[in-house]
Amino acid sequence: xxxxxxxxxxxxxxxxxxxxxxxxxxxxxxxxxxxxxxxWQVSRKSLLSYMREQNQRGERRGPxxxxx
Numbered sequence: 460x461x462x463x464x465x466x467x468x469x470x471x472x473x474x475x476x477x478x479x480x481x482x483x484x485x486x487x488x489x490x491x492x493x494x495x496x497x498x499w500q501v502s503r504k505s506l507l508s509y510m511r512e513q514n515q516r517g518e519r520r521g522p523x524x525x526x527x
Contacts, residue, residue, distance in 0.1 A: 463504050464493065470501040474510055484509065 465473070470481055481501060485492035490509050491502035 463502055464500040465503045467499050
């Protein structure tokens with residue numbers, strides 16, 4: 460599906476992830492990414508699926524609170 464592929468800048472806006480994080484997720488195979496000529500694109504479907512899984516797991520980005 461042609462609409463499924465979005466630019467990395469669109470993926471950053473959609474997810475809130477840093478571009479380096481997106482590249483890492485692509486390399487790890489957690490989300491799908493392809494290079495179209497000279498531009499990398501991300502599968503919107505795989506990105507949304509990954510974000511949904513993380514939300515269900517309760518995983519949060521950023522510093523973790525200290526426990527005593």
